[in-house]
Amino acid sequence: MTNETLTISQMCDAFGVTARTLRFYEAKELLSPIRIGSRRLFTRRDRARLKIILRGKRFGFSLEDIRQVLDLYERDSTNEVQVRHTYDLAKARLAQMEAQRAELDEAIKELKAELAEGEKTIASLRQAAE
Amino acid sequence: MTNETLTISQMCDAFGVTARTLRFYEAKELLSPIRIGSRRLFTRRDRARLKIILRGKRFGFSLEDIRQVLDLYERDSTNEVQVRHTYDLAKARLAQMEAQRAELDEAIKELKAELAEGEKTIASLRQAAE
DNA sequence: CGTTACATTTACGTCAACGTCAACTCTGCT
DNA sequence: AGCAGAGTTGACGTTGACGTAAATGTAACG
Known part of the structure; x- marks a missing residue:
């Protein structure tokens, strides 16, 4: 176990x-x-x-941010107001993470483009070296 | 402009x-x-x-990490060794970001599951309230 | 020319997130 | 009984990423 x-x-x-x-x-x-x-x-x-x-x-995320996330996983499910609030917080957090993912994708694309440039540069240097 | x-x-x-x-x-x-x-x-x-x-x-990322990333966009493209090194750094950075992306997807999935749980809880509380 | 608004350098302060002692206390072994 | 090894609680130190305050500069406006 x-x-x-x-x-x-x-x-x-x-x-x-x-x-x-x-x-x-x-x-x-x-x-x-x-x-x-x-x-x-x-x-x-x-x-x-x-x-x-x-x-x-x-x-x-800061530890304080993370403490809030942890609370999401610890809901007590008796008080409706409390549960609702937690639920809303989680939705907001989710939106934030999805935005972050979009940004990350963007950054990855850019970096890939830079890599392609780098490859071209290396190829032309190799050409010139012979 | x-x-x-x-x-x-x-x-x-x-x-x-x-x-x-x-x-x-x-x-x-x-x-x-x-x-x-x-x-x-x-x-x-x-x-x-x-x-x-x-x-x-x-x-x-720390500012020091970021400084290295910035250097990627500033390569001077004359010295092959230098260009190669920068290129390798960029590839490593890319791998790191793609790993981060995978993790982020995982975290998003988990959070979505939590949200679904929350909805069930809210629904049952509403049921019990009438 | 005085003042207002914006900018600059220098330097010390702060806060988060630990690292690093020091000085114990237990526990288990021999 | 003695000792090693793991664990404990303070308490102070450190590093990164700025904040903040003080003294000074300068451009432009009325």
Whole structure:
């Protein structure tokens, strides 16, 4: 099963982060490992959240941004107003990500065009070299 | 034409950044506005570069990363070794961006699934409310 | 000529996101 | 009992990317 809990160093190995980082995320309430005495044990839930955190970072989101995203996955589904609000936030976030994807596509296209130019340059240099 | 040069405050308005930011980017050699006396005038080239800078930031690249990307668009095309190196860098950068795109797609899919869940929750709450 | 608006340099301040000690505390082994 | 190794809590340090304040410059307008 994936129900096992991990110690802090096992988490570090699994995700390629330092212990300092995990403690920092806990202090920011992004993670909430259970405690055995003073030691932390990271659950499946913590691992799922950490995945989201790390991915968010790769897209340039701040930890504060990411905290809001995490809340989306944690809705309590009893209070309609609350659920609605969360839902709206998620829709906004989705729109933002789709815009980002469009921009990314644009940037990729441009870079590809530059690459084609580069190839031409290299070819002509090779021509001139003989 | 788009050949006009802009003052620093015009640039700020046009791009939604502060003057401090533009001076900072110049100090980091990301921009190189021409000088009339001590004053800066930003050219079409600066504007093109700033666009790339701001977009890079939105994707979580550091200014140093971005400086390398900018160099790609500035190749001098005389030295084959230099051109080759730049070309390789660009290819690596492209691969990175395409990976990022794949991840972004994944994240969007997940978020959409969450949204669908949210809709079901809202529907059932509405049912229960009558 | 004075003032207003915009710009400049220099320099210190700030905030996020950790890194890096130091000084313990547990736990398990031998 | 003693020791190693993993983990803990402070607390201060660092780096990147600017913010902010102070002192000064300059162009143009009434």
